[in-house]
Amino acid sequence: MARIIFLHGASSSGKTSLARALLDRLDSPFWHASIDHLRDSGMIPVARFRSGDFDWRAARAAVFDGFHRSVAAYADAG
Template identity: 60%
Template sequence: MARILFLHGASSSGKSTLARVLRDAAPMPFLHLSIDHLRDSGAWNPSAYSDWRSARPQFFSGFHRALAGFADAGNDLIIEHILDTPGWHAELASLLRAHRILFIGVQTPLETLCAREEARGDRPKGSAASDFERVHKGLSYDLVLDGAADPATNAEHALRALLQQQAPSQFFTTA
C-alpha cells in the first residue's frame, strides 16, 4: 500500500511549492507528480491540440491511470491536482482505493491567488478566481492548510498528519 499526499486546491494556491518542500522534508522518498511536470518537460503541450476540450478526457484518464500505476507499484506519492471535472474524484477514488491517502485542501485567499496568477503569467487570466469559487465545494479533507502560510510549517503539519492518520481518508467518503 502506497502513501499518498493528495494536494487539492485552486490554480496558484501553492500546491507545487508545498509539494517540493514536502518531498525534501519527508523521512521517506516520495514521487511528486502533476500535469505541470508533463507540460514543463515538453511531454505534453496543450496548445498543440486544435480541440483541447475533446482531447482533455483521454489525457486526464491516462494521467489518473498513471498515478494509480505508480502507487500500485509501491511508490509513495505527492499528487497535486485540481478535481474540477465531474467524475474525476470518483475515478481516482476507485483507482487509488487500495492506498493510504491524506487528502489535503490547500485553501488560499482570493487576493493571494490573483496576485500569484498575475506574477506567474503562465495561467489563463481569471483561472485562479474561477477555481477559488468552486474547487472546494462539497469536499471534506483530512487536513486543510492555508496556502498563504509558510510552506515549511505546512509541510510539518502534513507529514505529522500522515504519520498520525488512523481513520480512512475523507478522499473516499466524499468521492
C-alpha cells in the first residue's frame, strides 16, 4: 500500500524545502507533486487565467479536485 505525505501550508512556508529534505532522507522512494508543478510546467494556462480569458474562480475547485484525484491515483498504483 502506498502512503501519502500531505504537506499543507501558506505560500513560502517551507513545504517544498521539507519535501526535498524528505526525498533525501526517507528509506523508500516517493514523488513530490505539487500544484506549483502543474502551474510551472505549463499544464495550467496561467497566462490565460491572468488575462481574463478564463475565470480562475470558476475553474479553481475543478483544478484542485483533479490534482487531488491524481495524487490518489498515484497512490492506488503503488
